[in-house]
Amino acid sequence: MRLVLQLVARLLLIVVLCLGAATVWATFDAYRSVDRATAASAQRVAKALQALYWHELLLRSNRMREHLLPVPDWRTIETMKLISPGVCVEFQPAAAFEKPLCGQNQGIGKIPPRWFAAIVPTFLGSHAEVVRPVSPRAAAAGTVVATPDAAAAISLAWEYILNVVGVALLMSAAIALLASLAIAHALAPARAIVTALQRMARGQYRTKLPRFRSMELAMIGEAVGELGARLEEATEQRAALTRRLIEIRDDERRALARELHDEFGQNLSAILAFANTIETAAARESKDNGTAQDARMISQATHRIMASLRDTLKRLRNPLPEELGLEASLVNLVDRWRSQSAAQPTIQLDLKGDLADISGPAATTAYRVAQECLTNALRHSAAREISLHIERRSGGDDALLIRVEDDGGGDAERVARSAGFGLTGIRERVAAAGGSLSILPATRGLSVAATIPLAA
CATH class of the missing domain: 3.90.20 (Hemagglutinin Ectodomain; Chain B)
Structure with missing residues (x-):
């Protein structure tokens, strides 16, 4: 897998883990926020009733009474404003036929799925009621009991979680996209480095890379x-x-x-x-x-x-190209193989280009390559036809191409891995001349090709 995709995949995994952690935290915080709202409602209502209680005592000029009867009228719109949605507040001791004063329950939150309503209370527990005294200095003034509505609490928690998760998803998508673009931009020079290494693997060692900012x-x-x-x-x-x-x-x-x-x-x-x-x-x-x-x-x-x-x-003395020239020595080589036996396979010689002025190490190397390839094809294969192709490529790419093909089958990979003296010798000669040697499968056999630069 490409490095950019690997980094992006890891980044997305981190984002998913963070999103999961944020969801768990949001669930816990939303569920416990109901407890905080219940406690806050009880505290606010208790303070309001405390003010009513002391106000009523002062009006009656009776500071020594332990309990004030009847309870001041506290069920007003102002008190309703102090109660959070989904919370019911009750004054104790309660008067006859008195019901708890509840905040708005209808239309608050969003209806949660059944699995959420069943799982969350199981793991996080139920909501406890909150009790606050009306006056810490007068125990007889009574207490305020705030109780959260379980259904409303679940709905509010679900709505809060959806809002938090929605924002987290948008932020995660934005972070992933921007981080992916940043990673791709930061690793873009890696392609140039890989291309340079590939050129070096082909023998182009002088490869200039641009100056990178990183x-x-x-x-x-x-x-x-x-x-x-x-x-x-x-x-x-x-x-x-x-x-x-x-x-x-x-x-x-x-x-x-x-x-x-x-x-x-x-x-x-x-x-x-x-x-x-x-x-x-x-x-x-x-x-x-x-x-x-x-x-x-x-x-x-x-x-x-x-x-x-x-x-x-004859084999030990100077090769024929130094005496006869490359073209004549190749013709002599093919004729000598043809004359040895009538049972030998057919050898075709194909010469292209001007070979007259090719001499020295290049001519010797070409002759030795052709000699060794013909020897291997005749001795180590059941070839019926062998072609020796010699071509001079003129122009800017002044090089000599030697290619020997046979139809005797053979495994090109096994031959290329061979460490025989013959192949090792021609590899050394071609490398010394600055050329390249390749062994590839042909239509029905093997093809050995060598390129020898003449400019060198």
Whole structure:
């Protein structure tokens, strides 16, 4: 999942958790707010009755009476204003036929669902009545008892919760949207960093990133730039080292070819001469035909060894492109494979572009790649047809493309992972020339393609 989506998902999870916590808090606060309203109503009504009580005592000029009878008339509109909606207030001791004075119950709050009306009282408990004395200094003045209406309390709590949750939802949606936009804007440079890393993976190490405003992203950009510079430097050093190793190896091969030619060739010639002399002498005497036959077998074995030595010297000495040129050496390579056996698969050679001026390491590398790919296709597959395609791409992209395709099947991934000496050698040569090598599946087999830049 993309980083932006992950952060937004986590943000939404946090918002949902906060919204749930806000809902629980709103439920508790709304339910207990009824208790606070009940206590406040009892306190206000008690103060109002206290004023009436002392006023009535002063009018009658009887401060020593323990109880005032009858109770002053307190059921007025002014007293109704002191009672919160959903709360009933009762004066005790109550007079005969007196009913509690209740605040407005009709139309307050919203009708809650049944599950809410059943769950909330179970977990939060019921509302208790609140008792307040009319006068703390005169116990005989009576008390005020305020009792909340349970149905009205649930309705008020449900309405309060809906209002709080509605505001919380709007705020959560706004926070989530704005935070998502902020996160997306803050992480937008990450796409440029990923693109730069992808270019570096393709070999374009000198990748310049824009300057980011965020300090962390700016540090990442600088680190990517430094990494690209170091990778390019290391690649150049490795290519130079590989070229030097190839040169040393070629020098060693040429030196070995000279030693084999001088030492083994001379000794084999001597053996052949001695065998011919023995055969001639034995033929003159005509008495010991076994000696002549042995000498003849020695001569034949010596000729076979000399032929094998000549083939070895051909492989060890300088490659053909340095003598014949790339085009002629490729034609010679294909003709040599064709002439070895009539049972060999058909080899098609396709040359495009001007190959006359290609020489040096590029020509040698192209020849070795074609030689190794043809050898692998002929020895390790049941191919019936092999195509060798050589194309020079001129213009700004001056490069040489070598592609060998066969119809012998094969697993491209397994071959690409192979650590054989042949593939390892051409990988090293192509990398030393600054090129690239790819092994991909073809229509009915494998396709090995190498690109060698000629400008380098």
